[in-house]
Amino acid sequence: MASEARPAPAATERADAGSNGHGGPILDVENVTKRFGGIQAVDGATFEVAEGSITALIGPNGAGKTTLFNVLTGFYPGDRGSVRLQGRQIFRQPPHRIARLGMVRTFQITKALAAMPVIDNMMLAAPNQPGEKLRNVVLRPVATRRREREAREQAIELLEMFDLTRLADSYAGTLSGGQRKLLELARALMTEPRLLMLDEPMAGINPTLGARLLEFMQRLRAERGVTFLFVEHDMEVVMGHSDRVIVMAEGRVIASGPPGEVRRDQRVIDAYLGGSAPPSEAGSSP
Numbered sequence: 001m002a003s004e005a006r007p008a009p010a011a012t013e014r015a016d017a018g019s020n021g022h023g024g025p026i027l028d029v030e031n032v033t034k035r036f037g038g039i040q041a042v043d044g045a046t047f048e049v050a051e052g053s054i055t056a057l058i059g060p061n062g063a064g065k066t067t068l069f070n071v072l073t074g075f076y077p078g079d080r081g082s083v084r085l086q087g088r089q090i091f092r093q094p095p096h097r098i099a100r101l102g103m104v105r106t107f108q109i110t111k112a113l114a115a116m117p118v119i120d121n122m123m124l125a126a127p128n129q130p131g132e133k134l135r136n137v138v139l140r141p142v143a144t145r146r147r148e149r150e151a152r153e154q155a156i157e158l159l160e161m162f163d164l165t166r167l168a169d170s171y172a173g174t175l176s177g178g179q180r181k182l183l184e185l186a187r188a189l190m191t192e193p194r195l196l197m198l199d200e201p202m203a204g205i206n207p208t209l210g211a212r213l214l215e216f217m218q219r220l221r222a223e224r225g226v227t228f229l230f231v232e233h234d235m236e237v238v239m240g241h242s243d244r245v246i247v248m249a250e251g252r253v254i255a256s257g258p259p260g261e262v263r264r265d266q267r268v269i270d271a272y273l274g275g276s277a278p279p280s281e282a283g284s285s286p
C-alpha cells in the first residue's frame with residue numbers, strides 16, 4: 001500500500017512558487033482542445049505543473065492523456081488553447097522548438113537506433129551538434145571537435161549514472177526492455193531538459209527496474225532541478241511517488257492536487273468506477 005505521508009521535498013501546493021525567473025509554474029495549460037473527426041479527445045484541459053515537481057497525469061483508458069501529451073510537445077497541432085512553458089507561449093509550435101525551450105519527451109528506441117551502439121544513440125541525441133553540418137566540419141573544425149568532445153563526456157556521464165557504461169559499445173537492440181527504458185531516459189537528458197515528459201515509464205519493465213527508474217527521477221529532480229510530468233496507470237507508483245496528480249476523464253481535467261486528496265475526490269472515484277478500479281486501491285492498474 002502506498003503511503004500518503006511521504007514528504008514532497010521540492011513540490012509546493014501552489015504551482016506558482018517556482019524559481020524559474022518568471023514567478024509562475026513551469027507549465028501553464030489553459031483550455032486546450034483537440035478533436036479527431038467526431039471525437040473530442042481533449043476538451044478544454046486546464047492545469048499547471050509546478051517547477052521541481054513530479055506530477056502524474058492519470059485517467060481511465062481513452063481519457064485523452066496521450067493526445068494531450070502530443071499536443072503539449074507539439075507532435076499534434078492543438079485546435080485551441082494556450083500552453084506556456086516558463087511563461088513563454090508554445091502552443092502549436094514545432095516539437096524541435098519546444099524541445100529546445102526545455103520541454104522534452106522520451107522516445108522509444110526505433111529500429112534504426114537499435115542497429116547502432118548505445119554510445120552512438122546518446123551522441124545522436126545531443127542537440128545542435130556542429131558536426132552535423134558539413135560546412136562546420138570544414139570551416140569550424142576546432143569548435144566541431146570541442147562540441148563533440150563535450151557531448152561524448154556528457155553521454156559517458158549519463159551512461160554511468162544509469163549503470164549502462166559496460167553496454168556503451170553494445171548495439172541498442174541487444175538491450176533488455178528495462179535497459180532500453182533507461183537508455184530512452186538517458187537520451188532525453190542529453191538535451192538538458194527543464195521539463196521531462198514520460199508516457200507510461202513503468203510499462204513493460206520489472207518492479208526492480210521500475211523502482212530504480214523512480215529513484216532516478218527523484219535524483220534528477222534533486223541534482224539537476226528537472227521537473228517531471230508522467231502518464232501512468234500504476235496507481236501504486238502514482239500515489240507513492242508523485243507530488244501532484246492531474247486527473248483526466250473524457251478529455252477534461254476533472255481534478256488535480258496532492259495524491260491523498262485526489263484519491264478521495266468523488267469525481268475521480270466516479271470516473272474510474274465507470275470502467276475500472278478507483279485509484280484508492282493502490283497497486284491496481286485501471
Ligand code: ATP
Binds near residue numbers: 064067
Ligand atoms: P490510454 O490510457 O488507453 O492510452 P489515453 O487517455 O491516452 O488512453 P488517448 O489515446 O489520448 O487516451 O485517446 C483519447 C481519445 O482520442 C480516444 O477516444 C481515442 O480513440 C481517440 N484518438 C486518439 N488518437 C487518435 C487519432 N490519432 N485519431 C483518431 N482518434 C484518436
